[in-house]
Amino acid sequence: MPELPRVPLGRWIDSFVDLLRDNLPWLFTGIRTFFATLLDAVEWLVHWPHPLVFIVLAAVLVFWLRSWQFSLFTVLSFGLIWSMDHWDVTMDTLALILVATIVSVAIALPVGIAAARNRTVSQLVRPVLDFMQTLPVFVYLIPAVFFFGIGKVPGLIATLVFAIPPGVRLTELGIRQVDKEVVEAADAFGSTRNQTLVRVQVPLAMASIMQGVNQVIMLALSMVVVAGMIGAGGLGGEVFRGITTLNLPLGFETGLAVVILAIFLDRVTSSFRDRAAAAEA
Amino acid sequence: MAAIKADGLYKVFGPNPERGLKLLQEGTPRDEVHATTGNLGAVIDASFAVQPGQFFVVMGLSGSGKSTLVRMLNRLYEPTAGTVHIDNEDVRALGKEELRKLRATRISMVFQSFALFPHRTVLENVAYGLQVQKVAKDERFERARTALQQVGLGGWEESKPSQLSGGMRQRVGLARALATNADVLLMDEPFSALDPLIRRDMQNQLIELQQELQKTVVFITHDLNEAMLLGDRVAVMKDGQIVQDAIPEEILSAPATDYVREFIQDVDRTRILTAETVMVDPKGTLASGHGPSVAAREMREQQMTDMYVVARNRRLVGAVSDRDVTEAARRGIQRVDEIVRHDYATAAPATPVAELFDLAVEHAMPIAVVGEDGRLLGVIPRVVLLRALGANANSAGTADGGVTGPDGGVTGPDAVGSADAAPTATGAGHSEEATTDA
Ligand SMILES: Nc1ncnc2c1ncn2[C@@H]1O[C@H](COP(=O)(O)OP(=O)(O)O)[C@@H](O)[C@H]1O
Ligand SMILES: [Mg+2]
Numbered sequence: 219m220p221e222l223p224r225v226p227l228g229r230w231i232d233s234f235v236d237l238l239r240d241n242l243p244w245l246f247t248g249i250r251t252f253f254a255t256l257l258d259a260v261e262w263l264v265h266w267p268h269p270l271v272f273i274v275l276a277a278v279l280v281f282w283l284r285s286w287q288f289s290l291f292t293v294l295s296f297g298l299i300w301s302m303d304h305w306d307v308t309m310d311t312l313a314l315i316l317v318a319t320i321v322s323v324a325i326a327l328p329v330g331i332a333a334a335r336n337r338t339v340s341q342l343v344r345p346v347l348d349f350m351q352t353l354p355v356f357v358y359l360i361p362a363v364f365f366f367g368i369g370k371v372p373g374l375i376a377t378l379v380f381a382i383p384p385g386v387r388l389t390e391l392g393i394r395q396v397d398k399e400v401v402e403a404a405d406a407f408g409s410t411r412n413q414t415l416v417r418v419q420v421p422l423a424m425a426s427i428m429q430g431v432n433q434v435i436m437l438a439l440s441m442v443v444v445a446g447m448i449g450a451g452g453l454g455g456e457v458f459r460g461i462t463t464l465n466l467p468l469g470f471e472t473g474l475a476v477v478i479l480a481i482f483l484d485r486v487t488s489s490f491r492d493r494a495a496a497a498e499a
Numbered sequence: 500m501a502a503i504k505a506d507g508l509y510k511v512f513g514p515n516p517e518r519g520l521k522l523l524q525e526g527t528p529r530d531e532v533h534a535t536t537g538n539l540g541a542v543i544d545a546s547f548a549v550q551p552g553q554f555f556v557v558m559g560l561s562g563s564g565k566s567t568l569v570r571m572l573n574r575l576y577e578p579t580a581g582t583v584h585i586d587n588e589d590v591r592a593l594g595k596e597e598l599r600k601l602r603a604t605r606i607s608m609v610f611q612s613f614a615l616f617p618h619r620t621v622l623e624n625v626a627y628g629l630q631v632q633k634v635a636k637d638e639r640f641e642r643a644r645t646a647l648q649q650v651g652l653g654g655w656e657e658s659k660p661s662q663l664s665g666g667m668r669q670r671v672g673l674a675r676a677l678a679t680n681a682d683v684l685l686m687d688e689p690f691s692a693l694d695p696l697i698r699r700d701m702q703n704q705l706i707e708l709q710q711e712l713q714k715t716v717v718f719i720t721h722d723l724n725e726a727m728l729l730g731d732r733v734a735v736m737k738d739g740q741i742v743q744d745a746i747p748e749e750i751l752s753a754p755a756t757d758y759v760r761e762f763i764q765d766v767d768r769t770r771i772l773t774a775e776t777v778m779v780d781p782k783g784t785l786a787s788g789h790g791p792s793v794a795a796r797e798m799r800e801q802q803m804t805d806m807y808v809v810a811r812n813r814r815l816v817g818a819v820s821d822r823d824v825t826e827a828a829r830r831g832i833q834r835v836d837e838i839v840r841h842d843y844a845t846a847a848p849a850t851p852v853a854e855l856f857d858l859a860v861e862h863a864m865p866i867a868v869v870g871e872d873g874r875l876l877g878v879i880p881r882v883v884l885l886r887a888l889g890a891n892a893n894s895a896g897t898a899d900g901g902v903t904g905p906d907g908g909v910t911g912p913d914a915v916g917s918a919d920a921a922p923t924a925t926g927a928g929h930s931e932e933a934t935t936d937a
Contacts, residue, residue, distance in 0.1 A: 421618045
């Protein structure tokens with residue numbers, strides 16, 4: 219049997235990566251510096267208040283958004299994290315998630331809007347999103363480390379790849395779902411495309427967009443542990459340390475902190491979504 | 500000079516509109532073009548003129564291209580071919596900015612599903628067109644208030660659309676269109692989504708407003724009665740084409756095609772009084788969740804011995820008498836819907852009046868007129884039936900007021916007598932059935 223010639227795809231990619239790294243070092247340094255600065259700033263912000271102050275603020279927020287029961291849960295669960303002495307790493311993780319969310323939304327919103335307004339854009343974006351979502355995490359973790367080294371920035375970038383697609387999808391869906399006659403009405407009174415977008419389409423897609431933000435946050439959280447493996451620190455790093463050193467108490471406690479953070483962020487963002495939905499009714 | 504003039508308008512939807520257009524212009528039948536090329540001629544060679552202050556009605560069955568036609572007038576849909584002139588200005592030649600200006604200041608539109616902005620208050624909705632024109636806040640809210648007063652909605656400024664009933668929502672839609680002071684008003688089936696009684700109110704209100712404001716109106720409907728009542732001129736559309744364009748009397752006396760003739764037979768049928776045309780608003784109804792003591796007080800206030808009970812969406816649940824209610828209050832029953840009875844008569848909106856007499860004799864309560872969805876649309880007390888029987892039909896309802904056939908008015912007994920032979924049409928959409936059973 220004649221031997222099938224081997225396509226050296228892996229080597230090509232390798233050369234391509236080398237090429238990028240050798241010729242565009244300023245690009246990667248630039249991206250790295252940008253994200254590192256952003257992360258530092260947000261980390262400083264969440265570490266700044268005393269844990270007690272932070273817990274009170276969070277409790278007031280969820281009381282206003284939801285109920286006193288959830289407010290109580292917030293006080294008890296965050297108090298538990300504090301008393302277990304995992305406060306600082308939890309705040310590191312919160313900062314990472316906040317930055318990942320802000321950047322994801324900043325990218326997903328305009329892309330989703332463009333896709334909703336233009337069929338060609340939509341058709342181009344869709345396979346890219348599919349690719350981003352189906353690619354196993356480790357496949358892009360490797361180049362991320364390669365380009366940006368070990369630490370928080372590659373962790374953040376890997377998180378972005380994972381978290382952006384639902385943001386784009388739900389933005390596009392939300393805008394496309396706005397009642398056709400309502401959009402026609404805006405146009406019929408002489409709105410520009412941008413006025414229709416800002417005054418009608420985006421407000422009426424807000425519930426769907428907030429659902430997207432919620433998913434972005436949840437996916438970012440699920441990446442925390444993975445990011446911890448490449449030195450992003452935070453709760454993920456602790457969980458990973460717990461696993462590798464067979465330190466069950468540490469693994470359990472920090473794992474629990476991740477869950478608490480997840481519940482808190484999920485409930486808060488879904489309240490925003492519910493409020494947006496009520497405003498549209 | 501015509502306020503609106505359309506010449507040879509075409510709109511072709513599909514993968515290759517230009518090819519569809521060419522075939523249609525060569526005279527290929529619409530169905531054939533659609534079957535062979537997948538291109539649909541939604542509007543085919545439509546030409547008409549509307550004079551300033553004229554009320555121009557476009558009537559046709561669902562799918563005949565009415566919405567598409569009206570949307571080409573302000574270029575919400577870009578015509579595939581043909582021209583539109585508004586006050587001698589070629590609308591298709593306008594640039595983006597000029598088109599926006601035209602829409603903001605000279606043409607406004609009212610929609611079938613109301614198309615209000617749900618996240619804005621009533622006042623902000625009405626002021627929208629002025630906001631687009633960058634009219635200062637004080638002035639635009641002032642003008643929006645005036646428009647709301649014109650449609651009888653003063654006092655509802657700060658409500659959200661979701662808090663209003665269907666009829667009120669469409670009044671907001673109308674006020675929004677009036678607020679810009681545009682001379683041309685496009686109305687795409689504005690009343691089709693409303694209950695019959697409300698629709699009648701809205702038609703009457705529109706007639707009054709039009710007498711005062713003298714707008715140039717293009718009004719779309721699939722309801723023949725509505726067309727005859729409102730139109731100074733009526734164009735009948737079928738499969739994308741205008742098959743007749745004439746004053747209402749002429750449409751009735753000299754139908755241009757068999758299709759129009761079928762439509763008119765439908766008029767003859769609807770001139771026969773139906774439950775829908777004679778019914779009146781129930782003076783009071785009870786909510787199914789109310790307790791018996793609340794119900795008792797309500798009945799005392801309205802001085803009624805029997806009342807219909809409706810669920811929140813106005814679905815008819817049953818009826819109660821004052822005696823049952825008092826008894827229930829004594830026994831400590833919580834909700835009136837637990838004690839309703841069903842010994843009353845119901846009728847579909849299209850039931851001929853002739854069929855109602857026996858029902859009326861057999862039951863003490865007014866006949867309940869119930870829509871297909873089970874909602875209570877109106878009631879027919881016995882006195883109303885007697886009036887319909889005795890008097891000239893014109894005095895019984897308003898929906899037939901504008902229909903003056905070739906032979907003048909319709910007399911009650913005749914019309915009622917022939918009703919037995921007429922098939923029962925369904926609800927407000929009788930005209931939809933014209934081709935199938937006429
Ligand atoms: N945007 C569109 N794309 C494709 N086909 C359409 C579109 N709008 C309307 N049509 C078709 O054009 C025809 C006329 O529709 P329409 O103007 O809405 O009729 P009407 O308002 O009289 O019910 C229908 O067959 C409809 O399916
Ligand atoms: Mg239509």
